Amino acid sequence: MNAEVTAIDSLSRRPLLLLLASGLAWLLLGGLLALIAAAQLIQPAFLADCSFLTYGRTTALAETAFVYGWLANAGLALGLWILARLGGEALRAQNWIVVGTLFWNAGITIALIGLATGDVTGFSLLNLPGYVQPLLLVAYGAIAVSGILAWGGRRRSMMYASQWYAVAALILFPWFLSVAGVMLFWSPARGVVQAVVAGWYSQCVWTLWLAPAALAVAYYVVPKVTGRTLRSYSFAALGFWTLLFMGPWTGGRHLIGGPVPAWIPTIAVVTGALLFFHYIIVALNLRDTFAAPGVSLRFIAFGLAAYLLGGVTDALTSFHGLSMVTRFTYVETAEQQLALYGAISMIFFGGLYYAVPRITGRAWAFGGLITGHLGFSALGVVGLVLALTVAGLVQGGGLLSTEVSFAEIGELTQPWLVAVLFAQIILLFGNILLSVNFLATLALSPKAEVAQFRAPVAMEVSAS
Amino acid sequence: MSTEPPSDPRLDQAASSDDSLLSSHEKLLGRQPDEKAKYRLTPIALLFAFSGLILFAGTYLNRYAGHYDSLIYNENASPGGATAAPMAVDMVALGKKQFQSVCITCHQATGLGQAGIYPPLAGSEWVNGPEERVIRIVLDGLKGTVHVAGKEYGAAAMPVFGQVAGSGYNWSDEKIAAVLTYVRQEWGNKGAPVTTDAVTKIHQATGDHKEWSEAELAAIK
Amino acid sequence: MKHGFYFLLGLVGALGLSWAGIVMGSNTQLASLPPYADDTDTSPPWFPGEAARGEYVYKDLGCSACHTQQVRRPDFGSDVARGWGDRQSVARDYIYQPFPQLGNNRVGPDLTNLAGRRPNPPDEEDLMKLLYEGHGGMPAYKFLFEQRKIIGQVSDHAIKPSGAAPIPAGYELVPSRRAQMLVAYLRNLNTTSDYPESRPIPAAGAESAGSAPKAKPAPAKAASGAAPAPAKKATP
Numbered sequence: 001m002n003a004e005v006t007a008i009d010s011l012s013r014r015p016l017l018l019l020l021a022s023g024l025a026w027l028l029l030g031g032l033l034a035l036i037a038a039a040q041l042i043q044p045a046f047l048a049d050c051s052f053l054t055y056g057r058t059t060a061l062a063e064t065a066f067v068y069g070w071l072a073n074a075g076l077a078l079g080l081w082i083l084a085r086l087g088g089e090a091l092r093a094q095n096w097i098v099v100g101t102l103f104w105n106a107g108i109t110i111a112l113i114g115l116a117t118g119d120v121t122g123f124s125l126l127n128l129p130g131y132v133q134p135l136l137l138v139a140y141g142a143i144a145v146s147g148i149l150a151w152g153g154r155r156r157s158m159m160y161a162s163q164w165y166a167v168a169a170l171i172l173f174p175w176f177l178s179v180a181g182v183m184l185f186w187s188p189a190r191g192v193v194q195a196v197v198a199g200w201y202s203q204c205v206w207t208l209w210l211a212p213a214a215l216a217v218a219y220y221v222v223p224k225v226t227g228r229t230l231r232s233y234s235f236a237a238l239g240f241w242t243l244l245f246m247g248p249w250t251g252g253r254h255l256i257g258g259p260v261p262a263w264i265p266t267i268a269v270v271t272g273a274l275l276f277f278h279y280i281i282v283a284l285n286l287r288d289t290f291a292a293p294g295v296s297l298r299f300i301a302f303g304l305a306a307y308l309l310g311g312v313t314d315a316l317t318s319f320h321g322l323s324m325v326t327r328f329t330y331v332e333t334a335e336q337q338l339a340l341y342g343a344i345s346m347i348f349f350g351g352l353y354y355a356v357p358r359i360t361g362r363a364w365a366f367g368g369l370i371t372g373h374l375g376f377s378a379l380g381v382v383g384l385v386l387a388l389t390v391a392g393l394v395q396g397g398g399l400l401s402t403e404v405s406f407a408e409i410g411e412l413t414q415p416w417l418v419a420v421l422f423a424q425i426i427l428l429f430g431n432i433l434l435s436v437n438f439l440a441t442l443a444l445s446p447k448a449e450v451a452q453f454r455a456p457v458a459m460e461v462s463a464s
Numbered sequence: 465m466s467t468e469p470p471s472d473p474r475l476d477q478a479a480s481s482d483d484s485l486l487s488s489h490e491k492l493l494g495r496q497p498d499e500k501a502k503y504r505l506t507p508i509a510l511l512f513a514f515s516g517l518i519l520f521a522g523t524y525l526n527r528y529a530g531h532y533d534s535l536i537y538n539e540n541a542s543p544g545g546a547t548a549a550p551m552a553v554d555m556v557a558l559g560k561k562q563f564q565s566v567c568i569t570c571h572q573a574t575g576l577g578q579a580g581i582y583p584p585l586a587g588s589e590w591v592n593g594p595e596e597r598v599i600r601i602v603l604d605g606l607k608g609t610v611h612v613a614g615k616e617y618g619a620a621a622m623p624v625f626g627q628v629a630g631s632g633y634n635w636s637d638e639k640i641a642a643v644l645t646y647v648r649q650e651w652g653n654k655g656a657p658v659t660t661d662a663v664t665k666i667h668q669a670t671g672d673h674k675e676w677s678e679a680e681l682a683a684i685k
Numbered sequence: 686m687k688h689g690f691y692f693l694l695g696l697v698g699a700l701g702l703s704w705a706g707i708v709m710g711s712n713t714q715l716a717s718l719p720p721y722a723d724d725t726d727t728s729p730p731w732f733p734g735e736a737a738r739g740e741y742v743y744k745d746l747g748c749s750a751c752h753t754q755q756v757r758r759p760d761f762g763s764d765v766a767r768g769w770g771d772r773q774s775v776a777r778d779y780i781y782q783p784f785p786q787l788g789n790n791r792v793g794p795d796l797t798n799l800a801g802r803r804p805n806p807p808d809e810e811d812l813m814k815l816l817y818e819g820h821g822g823m824p825a826y827k828f829l830f831e832q833r834k835i836i837g838q839v840s841d842h843a844i845k846p847s848g849a850a851p852i853p854a855g856y857e858l859v860p861s862r863r864a865q866m867l868v869a870y871l872r873n874l875n876t877t878s879d880y881p882e883s884r885p886i887p888a889a890g891a892e893s894a895g896s897a898p899k900a901k902p903a904p905a906k907a908a909s910g911a912a913p914a915p916a917k918k919a920t921p
Contacts, residue, residue, distance in 0.1 A: 004478050040824070041792070048824035055824060056747015085482050118745035122786050152689070158490045159692065168696055175700055179708070189712055191779035195787050196711045200703065208700065220485075227479025229488050232506055241695065248703035257757040258787065259774040262530035262539035264711060269528075270521040277514050284506070295473040320539075324762050328753055328791040357475050364474040371473055399791055402766045406794060410822045452475070459480035459488040534714035535882040537775055538758060558879070561771055564803055565877070573804070636723070 004453035009358050011090035012081065015097035015146075016359050017442065019077035020352065022105050024435050026069025031428035033062035038421040042414065052116040060120045060127040061112055067125060067205070067340065068136075069108050073101070074348040075213035076143050079166040081355055082220045083147045086163055088155035093146040100142030107135040123184065123198040124254070124336075125205050130185030137174050137181075144170040161236045161285075165216035168244060169209050176204040176248075192259050199268075200251035206339060207247025207275075214307070214344045217351035218286055218300050225354070226292045228460045232284040239281030246271040246278070253314065256323045265318070272315040279311040295370050299350030302378055306342030310335065325400060330413070331392030334385050341427070342381045349377065349434070356441060358453075365440035369433045376430030384423035391416035555657060559646025562639055567647075570620070575651040581619040583612040586651035595644070595658050597681045599666050602640050604628055605675035621675065626663075629672045637663040715776045721880050728878030731781050732870065739870025742863045744784050751822070753788030754797045754874070758885065770798040770876055772883045778876050792822050801875035812868045813844045813860055829864040832856050 037058040039046050047053045053061075084091045091097065111132040119129035128136065147170045151163060159167075180201040183189045189197060223230055230236065252260070252268030282304070289301045313335055317326045326332065353370060357363050364370060391413040398409035480488075530536030564573075571577050575586035585591050590598055590612060603626035609618030624631040626640060635643075641660040648655030720727045732740070743749075756770035764770060774797055779785040788795075800806045807815075819825035830844075835857050842865065843857040852858050860868070 004481065041822075044819055044822055044824035048819070049827050051828040054746055054826070056750040059750050060747055086486065088482075120745055120747045122744050122747070122749045122784060124789055156486050156490070158486065158493075159689075160486055160489055164692070167692075171693070171696055172700055176704075179704060183708065183712075188783065190716045191718070191782065191785055192776045192787070193708075193712050193715050194785060196715075197708055200707050204700070204703075223485055223489075224478040224480060224482075225476060229492055233489055233492050235506075235510060238510075241699070244696065244699035245702065248700065249707060251703075251707055254789065257761045258755050259537070259776050259778060260711065261532070261534050261714065261776070262528065262536050262541065263532040264707065266525060266528045266530070266539050267707070270525050273524075274517050274521050277510075277517055280510070280513060294476045296476045320761070327757075327762070328789065330790070332789060353473075354476050363472070367473040395791070400763050402763045406792075407821045410792075454477045454479075456478060456481040456484065459484040461488050461492065532710075534718075534776075537773060537882060538886050541886050554885070557771070561877070561879075 004456055005358050005361060008084055008088070008090045009081075010361060012084055012094070013359055015091060015094045015101065016077050016081055016355075018098055018101050019073045019080075019143075020356070020438070021442075022101060023070045023073030023077065024431075024438055026065050026073065026105075026108065027431050028428070028435060030062055030065035030070055031424065031431055033058055033065055035421070035424045035428060037062050038417065038424045041417045042421060057116055057118070057120055060115045063125065064108065064111055064115060064127045067210075068111070068128065069105075071210060071213075071340065071344055071348070072104070072140075074352065075169065075210065075344075076101075076140075076147075078217050078348060078351045078355060079169060079213055080143070080147045080150070081359065082162050082216055083150040083166050086160055086220075087150040087153060089150065089153060091146050092149045092153070096142045097146050100139045103135060103139035104143065107132050107139055110135070121184075123194075123201070125202040126180060126184070126198060130181065133177065133181045133185065137178060140174055144174070160219070161230075161233075161240065162216040162220040164237070164240050165212040165219065168240075169212040169216065172204070172208045172212075176201060176208060180204075195255060195258070196251065196260060196264060199254040200248055202254065203251040204248045207243055207250070210340070210344045211243065211247075211307070214303065214347040215282065217347050218289070218304060221296055221300060221351055221354050222286055222289050222292070223459065225294050225297055226288050227457065228288060230285045231287060232281070235281050236285050239278045239285065242275065242278040242281070246274045250275065250314075250318075253318050256318060256320070256327060269315075269318040272318050275311060276315065279308050283308055295374060296350040296354040298374055299346050299353065299377075302381075303343050303345075303347035303350065306338055306346065306381070307344075310339045310343055313338070325396035326392060327396075328399065329392035329396040330388045330416075331396065334388035334392055337381075337388060338385045342385060346377060346381065349373070352434075356438070360441060362441060362444055363452075364437055365444060366437050369437040373430045373433045373437070376426050376433065380423050380427035380430060383426065384420060387416045387419035387423060391420065555642040555645040556649065558639065559642035559644065560650075562635070562643040563646055566633070567643065575647070577617070579615070580617060583610060583615075583617040585647050586653065588612050588653075591647055592653055592655040594684075595656070595662060596666060596684050598644060598648075599640065599658065599663050600670065600673070600676050600681060600684070602626065602635075602644060603663065603667060604670065604673045606677070606681075607675040608677045610678045624675065626667060628667075630674075637667055718777050718780050720780065721777060721878070723878075726878075728880075729778055729781055729876070730873075730878075732873050735866050735869035736873040737783075737870075739866035739868070739873075740782060740784060740786070742867040743870055744786055746826070746867075749786040749788040751788075751790060751792035752786075753791055753795045754785070755787050756795060756797045756876070760885075764795060767794075768802060769795040770801075772876070772879060774876060775880055775883045777880055777882070796871065796874055798876045799874045800872050801877040806872075806875075809868055809872065810844065812871055813864065814846060816860075816864060816867070817844060817846050817858070826864075829861050829867070831859050831861055833859060 036047065036053060037055065040048075040053075040055045040058060044055070047058075048055075080091060080097070111128050114129040114132065115127055119131075121127050121129065147166065151159075151167050154163070180197055183197045184194055184201075188194060219230070219236075249271040250268045252264035252266075253272065256265040256268070258265070286300075286304055289297050289304055292301075317323055317331065317335065353364065394412045394416065395409055398404040398412060528539040530539055530541045563571075570582040571585050572582070575584060577584040583590075590601070590610075601622055603624075605624035606622035608621075609616055611617075623633065625633045625635045627634045627636065638660045641658045641663045644658040644663075647653065648657065720729060731737075755774045756764045756772070758773035759765040761773075765772070778797075815823070816826045817830050832852060833856065835855055839857050840859050843859050846852070846858060
């Protein structure tokens, strides 16, 4: 029984499509909000009279919609799907997933309304008002239950890398969110300890949740499409544990030079360097992606390159010399966009293009829209990250000097911020293409072309 | 896979089944067939890379973690040196801050004071002269007319700054030494710095002295 | 990894270790930092009532998206040289703030010591005008103000904007409660107090504890790197 698409996919269709559809809706909303924020940087008077969309709130809104709306939903959908397929059973507890998704989306909606009316938390990547967190935790738990069941009930006792990463992402998120919720909202820690907890949380989001979710997708799709086992796979476990054990300690990265004792940023620098080991192993394992054909792998290759580049730049900008120029500038925004959009989101797009035909049983409706999305996304991400980096370096150079006023810095960064706006427009346009394609694929009548899947062959064990 | 049909972006084909994926990777982790004494480079390279990173990490941590002390904010604090003892104060910086918070209102930022009312500090023989006099002025205050550079000033009294009875400021000896150190090197003044110990000595010797007059001060040394 | 149990243990261990190390480690060190008492007063001071509420307004408008509230030490950028503070910010500066708004991006200047800026800190009128009109990259926060008919006497708090649109006769422009709280907060942001841990470490080889007077007129130097020379300051 080695068909590519089985009952596992057709029976799991409903909750997965719901998750993906909600994710895409948040992606579009997040893109629109990011557009508004980018416009406000160029022209502060834009929407300045609307208190719901003052710049401080718009950035919070855009980030929350993108991370907790799009990335969360997509990550959960792809993670559950992979766990179901590797576990060998259709998704269990599907009603829980559906209810969980609805409540998660309701929670994000409440969070966004809360942010727009003034409950901005001020913590990067944690702009979720306190009152919405319990709802999100419960909703997430409801969705994650299915994944844990799929993993626990797996047919083979061995665990493949995708399963490690997906289960880690499923299990760890509620834990560190609740810890942060307690220490920042319910029983707030005193003074700068809040900043330390917030820094730890944002690195947990990156290294314990989003990166594992993306790596689960990459580790699954790449060997499936190339037909060869991953290279140097025997080290994959080392890479996994290095990420988990070193990752959260990099939380102090956001506090370099800040009002915290020196050991916190120093540990962040050190563990950031140790994370190189993880990046080396991931590069070794997934290096076949770069040469392989297929649109999913193009997206994943881009995402992987962004992931590796991001790891290197994160470590480098933690050091004193570089951080003097890059700290408190748009370079940090660029790093975040490289990670969240360039790496995670692109890998999720790749996973999406691979998974949807299998989940729905139909090929995507328009091939042109797919290549269009690829082109626009790649162009948009490169443009966004480059423009923000240059703007940040200009800003940092101006900040370092005592003689450059903020008005001058504003003038110098202006052209680059306009480029950022264009990049956001391009990205949003690409995502509109994706959404149109997705809706068209779902709307196609059942008599339309059923996906013709090639019969799978045994996987080649590659010499690693 | 020899002849591959051009890939249709609308449908990425998978080459192998999930079961095959799992079983082949499981085989990889199992016991490998003997490679007949061929050494694989990757594990050695990774070993070196990891050892190198750990060496870097350990060295960096040792040097820059500031003893994990909660009061060390500068990672450059040398690992063997003094830890959380109060760091040396830059007397000029402290003195400048004190001056700009209080003294500047009367003696002005230029140190020129105001004619007839507030004596100048720039080029003043009182400021540049023996420290015993100027310490007493700041410590206990000055009342009555005073002559600086030939001109008379008398409209206002110098307040009491030290920790003596009737003081509205209660500055520590260190602060007084600091502000004097600052004043004695600013605006072209060439006076020597004043140490906290010197101020303490005079403070203890004079106790709760009321405001000095010019004549009393002139009598000192 | 065939054993699910050890796998889960590893997951919990990874999260727990980092939590114990960074979060609880720093919490143990910093959660009970006492205020610092020198000969004249204790610092940091508590915010008076209006100002304390102003911190909530600052947070909810998302001001930390563009403004930071942390001054770095002199050899780490130009924070001190630009006059944003006399010394670096330390943990003790924030112990009485319910939600320290450290900020991450400097589209606008750092605000740590706004009320202690020399020579002239901004007064209430300056700040109200700035909020109403905006300046450079800072948007105008007109929704924090109310234009209303003058009843009896002109209100004490009325502001006279210098911008393009004049107020019609018989009307006054009055800041809302939130604007007043915000401005009170901003006018209480100062770090003029000095803590032992915020002082720069002495240069290597000259480690003298206590108060050795230094005749060098330059602002405090740290062991590595030179302090940037504050030749002239542009308006921050």
